[in-house]
Amino acid sequence: MPASAESLKAEESRIRAAYATRRNLYLYSRFNRACLFMVEERERCFLEALSRYRCVPLATKKILEIGCGTGDLLRDFVQWGANPENVTGVDVLPDRVSEATRLCPPGMRIQQANAANLDLPNDCFDVVVQSTVFTSVLDLRIKKEIASEMCRVLKPDGLILWYDFHVSNPSNPDVKGVKPQEIRTLFPECDIRLQRITLAPPLTRLLAPYSWLTCYILSRIPWLCTHYIGVIRKSRNL
Numbered sequence: 656m657p658a659s660a661e662s663l664k665a666e667e668s669r670i671r672a673a674y675a676t677r678r679n680l681y682l683y684s685r686f687n688r689a690c691l692f693m694v695e696e697r698e699r700c701f702l703e704a705l706s707r708y709r710c711v712p713l714a715t716k717k718i719l720e721i722g723c724g725t726g727d728l729l730r731d732f733v734q735w736g737a738n739p740e741n742v743t744g745v746d747v748l749p750d751r752v753s754e755a756t757r758l759c760p761p762g763m764r765i766q767q768a769n770a771a772n773l774d775l776p777n778d779c780f781d782v783v784v785q786s787t788v789f790t791s792v793l794d795l796r797i798k799k800e801i802a803s804e805m806c807r808v809l810k811p812d813g814l815i816l817w818y819d820f821h822v823s824n825p826s827n828p829d830v831k832g833v834k835p836q837e838i839r840t841l842f843p844e845c846d847i848r849l850q851r852i853t854l855a856p857p858l859t860r861l862l863a864p865y866s867w868l869t870c871y872i873l874s875r876i877p878w879l880c881t882h883y884i885g886v887i888r889k890s891r892n893l
């Protein structure tokens with residue numbers, strides 16, 4: 656059963672309240688060596704996936720990020736060669752949309768929207784990206800609707816790039832890890848390729864200021880990694 660309008664509003668309000676309490680912006684700053692280590696690892700994996708699945712060069716590709724926040728990843732795509740006019744970001748939080756609009760290049764489309772109900776046409780994007788969105792959504796029906804919308808707007812030969820926690824944070828009840836079986840449930844009849852990455856953030860924050868080499872070595876141990884990164888494709892492309 657699809658989520659009701661009331662459920663969508665309730666989940667949206669919960670997410671807004673949860674993000675309003677996140678005051679330590681330094682945790683997510685690239686001047687923070689731990690954050691930089693994690694972001695660069697994600698960047699390398701995204702670039703490898705885009706290249707492996709023949710999605711480069713990016714200049715003519717249409718790209719959508721759901722949950723774009725203040726636009727860090729949108730700007731990364733432009734640095735990787737995407738045309739700003741072909742890049743779209745949506746986020747449910749109005750202050751983040753305003754900040755992303757201010758920081759991102761002219762021509763990029765950034766909208767305040769709920770990813771469970773996108774006002775975008777079918778089959779129009781070559782790449783759809785989500786980075787730590789699904790762990791912030793606790794209502795399974797809404798997760799399914801977001802996943803359905805991502806598939807709806809994706810071109811038949813397009814890619815969904817996935818990056819998210821597979822473990823929950825016991826000190827943060829506003830997030831819940833998404834394991835591979837749940838990803839397969841969210842994207843039925845899709846080809847899904849996943850790998851474990853990202854050394855546990857508390858460990859990275861402890862070690863990164865002193866030794867990136869240690870972080871790199873430990874990040875090769877799958878059971879120390881807290882995220883999955885992957886590519887999701889519509890099954891008719893197999």
